[in-house]
Amino acid sequence: MSDTLTKPLLIPFGERAAAYTLPEKFTYPFGYTPHALALLAAEKLQQQLAQQQEWVHNFGLEAGQAGTIIGKMFGVLVVKTAQDELGFLAAFSGKLAGSYHHPAFVPPIFDALMEGSFLNTGMRELTRINQEINTLQDQGKTENATRIDELQKLRRTNSVALQAKLFDQYHFLNQKGEVKGLRDIFQKRANGNPPAGAGECAAPKLLQYAFQHNMKPLAMAEFWWGQSPKSTTWKHGHFYPACHEKCKPILAHMLQGIALDKSRNSGPPYCIFSA
Incomplete structure (x- = not known):
């Protein structure tokens, strides 16, 4: 396969992908063992994170680096385009290096930091x-x-x-082209309001971009990159399921009509695979 793809932000696998069988069903986001292609995508993204020099973010992995240490959840989404091209998309949760926008990463659902916002x-x-x-x-x-x-x-x-x-700026697609607002998605929540930060995780951003560009999601995985927060079990390079509080209601809408794999969370809480 050529390393030149027709869709913006679609990252090619190269010839290595030919050795893998495509998944029959999409990843169940809340308990999974990453598919081989998702692992390959994560490997390529992790190499980029370790080598890139376009932006500076203190993940706590280098001694003496300036700035507050902030580990970050990253996600990869294996997709196929309408032109039958295979590749993957990459995303980060929240902001990275103080910005919502970086080359090779899908954009946010809504950019709250844009000028004049x-x-x-x-x-x-x-x-x-x-x-x-x-x-x-x-x-x-x-x-x-x-x-x-x-x-x-x-x-x-x-x-x-x-x-x-702010909540009213977030609208989410599914593969049918149906759009649902953030407050509609969380209307059954106890106080009727979405939790802070809902819609800024990697998984919704990846699926939104895929649906906007007529891509078929095949598999996904999310991993933690950086030093662990003191109050959690997140570890550098480990894979984790999507969060329940913020993501589960959103993904229930976004994944409507998509056949999902069975839950495969057999490891300890959160950490289900080590890169």
Whole structure:
């Protein structure tokens, strides 16, 4: 197979892929042993992460590197295009090196950091309100109490409205072309609101890009890259299932109509395969 593919961000496997059989069913995201092609894709991505010099992110893997140590979940999605080309897509959860956009990675569902974003404007207004509250509180004057109360209520109202508007920017596709909004997906949740960060994990980003570009998902895998957070069991280079709290409701919509493999999570919690 040629290393030149027709779709943007589709990474070729090269001739090595010819030795592998394509999966009959798509990966069950919440418990799996990575398919051989997903492992090959992860291997290629991990090599890129270890060698790239286009951006700087402190994963905690190099002694003395500046900046806060932030490990990161990465994902790969093996796909086939309408032109019968085989390759894979790559994604990271949240932000990487302070940005949602990097070459070779699929874009976010919504870029909250783009210039002139309502989120930036709203956050600046919340900061202004906080500063005014702090100034009035520091003055220690009784007559400031009414104004402080007004500002605190305004802050609460603005914060709720800003969060709701942010949620409304997230819309997810499935292979049928059906679109569903984030708040619709999480409407049965106890408080009716999605959890913070929903839609920013690797799996939804990968599937969204695949469906937008008429690609057929074949297999996926997600792995942790970097130093482990103190409170978790995540380990560098290990593979993990998609999260339940943020991803399961979203993926239930995105994977509608796609035949899924059986759950194969037979290892310890979270870590199901070591690269």
